[in-house]
Amino acid sequence: MAKRDYYEILGVSKDASDGDLKKAYRRLAMKFHPDRNPDEAAQEQFKEAKEAYEVLKDPQKRAAYDRFGHAGVDPSMGGGQGPGGFHGDVGDIFGDIFGDIFGGGRRAQQRQRGSDLKYTLDLDLEEAVQGISREIKVPTLGSCKACDGSGSQDGQRETCSTCGGAGQVRMQQGIFSVQQTCPSCRGQGERIAHPCSECGGQGRVRETRTLSVKIPPGVDNGDRIRLAGEGEAGPNASQAGDLYVEIRVRPHRIFERDGDDLYCEVPIPFTTAALGGELEIPTLGGQVKLKVPAETQTGRLFRLRGKGVKSVRSRSEGDLMCRIVVETPVKLTRAQKELLRQFAESHGDEGSENNPRTESWLSSVRDFFERMTS
Structure with a gap:
């Protein structure tokens, strides 16, 4: 699938100033940032906007993009070299490729956090209008209490046997020798010596958490309340995700x-x-x-x-x-029906004045049939 033009993503012209780029990116970030909009499509749009801004805010990268397009800045397409071969650090060119193979390098580690969760809360109309506090039970991955989320049984760690403690390994890719983050210890140079028996070294266990949620007055269908840090616990004591409580209001008998x-x-x-x-x-x-x-x-x-x-x-x-x-009244008695007949007869020739909408409709019907038969 062809990548979209970076200027088009940000909604700016090719001669946009640095201030215009920053303003356009800030507007998109406010709209699609995961903290404001956890929808998967919005997250993809945020990543797309961030990538475009990271390239265009850098004068050298922008010049390469203006000249060669995506081939001028995309490592998988030549990394901004243009005609004339590779320039710069070979490790940087192939970093993303090997990072995927190994499950992520330093940047992946920085992004590591627990997953966000969604909980649908059903409310009566009165509860939504007046506001209410409600306890909810959320099944999730929580931090292991036995090891405080570290994944280690005794806190001891040992040198990683894969990288020898360096945190990086060297791989041969054709004519290139590339140094990348160690896949076993994820760049830390050491591993847990004795994994926690409760969580198997993951630092997380399945649990059902009871939370008190305060619903403000006036919420409606689709409104969401964000509870920061109440999502899944992050692996190895990293940051927890968020919990989004989505409101669903039940149909009301009257309103x-x-x-x-x-x-x-x-x-x-x-x-x-x-x-x-x-x-x-x-x-x-x-x-x-x-x-x-x-x-x-x-x-x-x-x-x-x-x-x-x-x-x-x-x-x-x-x-x-x-x-x-x-x-219209139903189950009329004989006397009531007789009174209604007398009422109808009392209209006489003045029925059109008592029922103007009926008379207008009948007149329209007559005109319709006259046009059909003429």
Whole structure:
């Protein structure tokens, strides 16, 4: 797969200044850095942006890239040599290749840390709106208590037999002799003499950790809470990863949330819709009264300001939107049906005035059929 142009990755022109490069990289880093966005695709974009910036901020590397493209700076494509062969340290050219074979050199050691974890926490709407403290149980790899995460049973270490304590080994690759980090001791020059019997020298054991999580008021579906250092323990007492608690709000019987606003349907008898009345409306803070004017139709929305959700970010309050649904009466008695017939007959020729939407719809239907038959 062809690599993308470095200028295109950062979103700058080829004559961009050092300040422009730094500003573009900072913007992408804020968006895709693993601490802010643990998504795998975002991490790849962060690595891509970091690689582009590392090359373009260096005047010599940038000049080589402008002249030869990726072949001018990529070790696997010639390492910035252009026409005329290799220049510089051969070990640097092949470092990444042998680093992969050996499982990582010094840079891999620096990046070594425990894995981040994700935990999905289900909440009721009331809990998400009001905030809550909740205990969760997280299965993870924790630091071995028997050896304090060191992996050693007695703290003793011995000289690595692979590299003789040098921390590096020399390998022959064709005509090149390359010195690389020792794969057995990872450059330390020594190994654990007596591995811990509890963790087998790994420094980590499987455990279920109980944590208390404080959920702030106003969280919504997909919001995440980062608990630094509560992910998997790092190997050999290295840095632990983070735990990301992702919120999932259960469906509610009455309310539906849209951002900071709440929506609910309010069924009313057709007599109340026709004559008007006053209703008791439920909110997350208690009941409030809603005046329904006469001649209210299905679908009309009433806004109750400040009765929605207080935003977790801006602290502003949303509204409660009440949608009226006029209910047709069912299970009528014979007397009730007779009264309704009398009511319908009482309209007479004035039915169009009592039911303007029905009359308008019927008029549209008549016009439609007239056009179809003409």
